[in-house]
Structure formats: C-alpha cells, structure tokens
Amino acid sequence: MFGYDIGISGGVTSMDDFLEEFFPGVYARKHKAKEDNYCKYDNQGLQLFTSSLYLAALVSSFVASKLCTKHGRRLTMQAASVFFLAGVVLNAAARNIAMLIIGRILLGVGVGFANQAVPLFLSEIAPVRIRGALNILFQLDVTIGIFVANIVNYLVSNIHPWGWRLALGLAGVPATMLCLGSFVIAETPTSLIEREQLIEGLAMLKKIRGTGNVDAEHQEILHACEMARQVKQPFRNLMKRSSRPQLVIAIAMQVFQQFTGINAIMFYAPVLFQTIGFKNDASLLSAVITGIVNVLSTVVSVVLVDKVGRRFLLLEACGQMLITQVAIGGLLFVNLRATNELQHGVAIWVVVLVCLFVSSFAWSWGPLGWLIPSETFPLATRTAGYAFAVSSNMVFTFVIAQAFLSMMCHLRAGIFFFFAAWIVVMGLFVIFLLPETKNVPIDEMTEKVWKKHWFWKRFMDEEEEERR
Ligand code: BGC
Numbered sequence: 001m002f003g004y005d006i007g008i009s010g011g012v013t014s015m016d017d018f019l020e021e022f023f024p025g026v027y028a029r030k031h032k033a034k035e036d037n038y039c040k041y042d043n044q045g046l047q048l049f050t051s052s053l054y055l056a057a058l059v060s061s062f063v064a065s066k067l068c069t070k071h072g073r074r075l076t077m078q079a080a081s082v083f084f085l086a087g088v089v090l091n092a093a094a095r096n097i098a099m100l101i102i103g104r105i106l107l108g109v110g111v112g113f114a115n116q117a118v119p120l121f122l123s124e125i126a127p128v129r130i131r132g133a134l135n136i137l138f139q140l141d142v143t144i145g146i147f148v149a150n151i152v153n154y155l156v157s158n159i160h161p162w163g164w165r166l167a168l169g170l171a172g173v174p175a176t177m178l179c180l181g182s183f184v185i186a187e188t189p190t191s192l193i194e195r196e197q198l199i200e201g202l203a204m205l206k207k208i209r210g211t212g213n214v215d216a217e218h219q220e221i222l223h224a225c226e227m228a229r230q231v232k233q234p235f236r237n238l239m240k241r242s243s244r245p246q247l248v249i250a251i252a253m254q255v256f257q258q259f260t261g262i263n264a265i266m267f268y269a270p271v272l273f274q275t276i277g278f279k280n281d282a283s284l285l286s287a288v289i290t291g292i293v294n295v296l297s298t299v300v301s302v303v304l305v306d307k308v309g310r311r312f313l314l315l316e317a318c319g320q321m322l323i324t325q326v327a328i329g330g331l332l333f334v335n336l337r338a339t340n341e342l343q344h345g346v347a348i349w350v351v352v353l354v355c356l357f358v359s360s361f362a363w364s365w366g367p368l369g370w371l372i373p374s375e376t377f378p379l380a381t382r383t384a385g386y387a388f389a390v391s392s393n394m395v396f397t398f399v400i401a402q403a404f405l406s407m408m409c410h411l412r413a414g415i416f417f418f419f420a421a422w423i424v425v426m427g428l429f430v431i432f433l434l435p436e437t438k439n440v441p442i443d444e445m446t447e448k449v450w451k452k453h454w455f456w457k458r459f460m461d462e463e464e465e466e467r468r
Contacts, residue, residue: 020161023045
C-alpha cells in the first residue's frame with residue numbers, strides 16, 4: 001500500500017488527462033516547445049499532490065505509536081486499512097483538487113499507522129537469526145508496490161480520459177489485502193504481554209516458535225515488559241541522555257535515507273525521464289525498469305543482511321550511490337541544456353546509471369532505514385522511539401516530494417551533486433557512529449551494543465552513575 005502510493009503519483013502527474021483536469025497551467029507549460037527542460041513541472045500544487053500524503057503520515061505516526069502500545073500492532077494495522085480504503089475512494093472519484101488532496105491525506109494517515117505497526121510487528125515476531133531478513137520483507141513489499149504502480153501507470157496511460165482514475169482506484173486492492181490480512185495475523189507475544197495478557201502471550205510465543213521450549217525468550221520479554229512498565233512516559237524517557245544513541249541513530253538513518261535522493265527517482269521517475277527527452281510511453285517504461293531493479297535488489301538484501309551485516313551493506317552502497325549520482329549529474333550537466341533534447345545514447349546511459357543507483361539503495365538504505373530503528377530501542381521506548389523514526393522519514397520524504405521539481409528547476413543538473421554530498425556525510429556517519437546489530441537479540445541491545453560502543457557508551461555510563 002505504501003509502495004503503491006509512492007509509485008503511482010509520479011506516473012499520474014505525468015499524464016496529460018490528469019494535468020488538463022486539475023493543473024491546466026502545468027499542462028500548457030509542458031506542451032510549449034520553448035519551455036525550459038528542467039522547469040516543466042515546477043508547480044507547488046502539483047508537488048503537494050504527492051507530498052501531502054507524507055505530511056499526514058508524519059502527524060499520524062505519533063497517534064499510531066500510542067495506539068500500538070495500548071491496543072496492539074494488529075489493531076493499528078486494521079485502523080490503517082480503513083484510512084487507506086477511504087482515501088482510495090476519494091482519490092478515484094476526485095472532481096477537484098480538494099478531493100485529491102484530502103484523499104492523499106487519508107492515505108497518509110494509513111501510511112503513518114501501517115509503517116508504525118508493521119516493522120515493529122515483524123521485528124518482534126521474528127526469531128533472532130533471521131530478524132533482519134524477515135524485517136526486510138516489509139521493504140520488499142514496498143518495492144513490489146512501487147513496481148506494480150509503475151506497471152499500472154504504463155498500462156493505463158493510454159486509456160483516455162480516465163486512465164488516471166483507474167491507477168488511483170487500484171490502490172483499493174492492496175488496501176483490501178491489508179484489511180483482510182490484519183484479521184488473519186496473530187498479535188505479537190511482546191504486545192500481548194505488554195498489555196498484561198500473560199497467558200495468551202506465552203501461548204502465542206509457543207505457537208509462533210513451534211515449540212514449548214521458549215523459556216529464555218519468554219523471560220527476556222517479561223523482563224523487557226517489566227522495564228517498560230516502570231517507564232510511565234515513554235516520550236519523556238526518550239529525551240533522557242541514555243536514549244540519545246538510539247534516538248540519534250533512528251532519526252539519522254531516516255534523514256539520510258531520504259537524502260540519498262531515492263524519492264526524486266521513485267516519485268518522479270516518469271517526469272524525470274520526460275525531462276531528459278523521453279516520450280510519454282518510454283518514460284513510463286523506464287520507470288517500470290527501475291521498479292524491477294528495485295525489487296530484485298531488495299531480495300539481495302534479504303539474503304545478505306544477517307550474514308554480511310548492516311554496516312557492510314550501507315558502506316558498499318554509499319560508494320556505489322556516490323559514483324552514480326556524480327555520473328548522472330555530470331552527464332546532464334554536459335549534455336542537457338534548457339531547451340535541447342538529450343541524444344538517445346546519453347539518455348540510455350542515464351537510465352542505466354539510475355538503475356545502478358536504485359539497486360544499491362535497495363539492498364542498503366532502503367530496508368535498513370526501517371530495520372535498524374525497529375531493532376535498537378529497548379522495549380520501554382520502542383514504540384515511541386520508532387514513532388520518531390517514522391515521522392522523521394515522513395518529514396524528509398515530504399521535503400523531497402514538495403521541493404524536488406522546484407530544486408531541479410533552480411539547481412538543474414547540480415541537484416545530483418547536492419545528493420552526492422549527502423552521501424559522503426552518511427558514509428562517515430556509518431563508519432564512526434553506527435554499531436553493527438547483526439545477530440544481537442532485540443532485548444539485549446543495550447548490554448551488547450550500546451555499552452560497548454567507543455562513542456555511545458559514555459551515554460550509558462552517565463545514566464548508571466545517575467541511578468547510583
Ligand atoms: C523509503 C521510501 C522509498 C522506497 C523505495 C523506502 O524504504 O522509505 O521513501 O521510496 O524505499 O524503494
């Protein structure tokens with residue numbers, strides 16, 4: 001559902017029928033021969049259609065965090081699906097911009113709820129050995145959603161004049177799947193025990209592990225719940241020094257994830273490809289190609305993450321993303337002026353480089369941006385801390401969605417160098433400040449990771465002293 005919404009808006013915003021109905025100004029500009037290549041789509045309203053979803057998700061993730069703690073992961077997912085369904089109906093039936101934007105806002109609330117509950121659910125239900133891989137299935141579904149949206153955009157773009165309605169309406173399919181699925185799945189043992197349903201919690205743990213021999217894990221969960229109970233106000237606790245390492249890392253992972261520039265591609269690939277001179281069909285088809293690369297490369301991450309570890313994947317990707325961003329920026333800088341068309345050969349190179357960029361993101365910052373914050377917080381601050389992670393992601397997703405087309409108009413090819421500079425910063429962050437969390441049980445992070453890290457341990461030491 002999240003992925004479908006990411007992938008669908010860029011295609012829809014590049015469709016003439018949609019532009020003619022809601023954004024006649026952009027439509028007229030797009031078809032003016034002399035219009036500046038880099039500025040065709042620079043329109044705040046158009047960007048708001050994409051970005052409003054993330055603003056709503058940002059606010060709702062805090063409500064979702066409370067709901068998740070008080071009423072469980074499962075109910076939060078059910079609530080998400082109701083918002084999704086309402087948003088889809090408004091969007092597919094839209095007669096004016098207000099209906100479009102309100103629909104996107106409802107979808108955004110759904111995203112806030114679902115992105116809070118689903119990764120937590122996965123991290124809590126997973127056996128430790130494959131926690132990373134299982135958690136990444138979330139990201140894999142996101143990429144499949146984007147890919148399906150890319151295909152739908154391609155197929156409906158020739159259905160006039162209502163192809164875009166079909167594209168927005170088909171979001172009802174994953175929304176219905178989430179709705180039905182959330183009635184079928186189990187609640188996590190941690191959430192049951194946290195809500196004092198001790199017997200059910202133990203029974204569920206035995207059921208999902210397929211054995212009665214769950215004592216050690218049960219004890220860990222009980223201990224974590226006991227610690228969590230002593231914390232009356234998780235948000236205030238999160239502001240304490242001892243939570244600083246996890247909080248900084250959770251937020252940084254999300255900010256960095258967005259400043260790789262991935263969503264410039266995911267949201268606006270069709271628009272971007274039109275900018276470099278592809279015709280409608282070719283640009284939608286190129287988006288399908290980047291979509292499939294995204295899915296396949298995420299599978300690489302599922303296989304490797306618990307073997308080679310988080311840090312290795314992140315650092316390899318920093319190198320690959322840096323080279324590709326600089327190369328794309330360089331090619332466009334030299335070859336794409338305000339009103340010329342890119343030579344075919346160069347345009348193909350741009351698509352190849354975009355694919356290489358997307359693949360490295362997909363096995364690293366994409367999934368790990370969600371995985372790491374879901375596994376580093378102790379239970380006492382887990383949902384609250386994770387809410388900060390989700391909402392920071394949404395703030396910066398919003399910023400990119402709202403600003404990218406305008407930034408491209410002003411910075412031109414330089415936009416790619418802007419992202420490249422961020423990639424250098426995030427590489428340094430990983431080298432010095434991000435500890436490896438591979439194979440560490442989720443409720444033993446503090447002891448095994450934070451108290452041992454060269455920099456972050458000082459926050460733990462001071463907390464101990466305070467307590468004494
Ligand atoms: C990010 C999205 C992005 C997607 C691309 C996710 O992890 O949060 O913003 O569009 O990956 O696959």
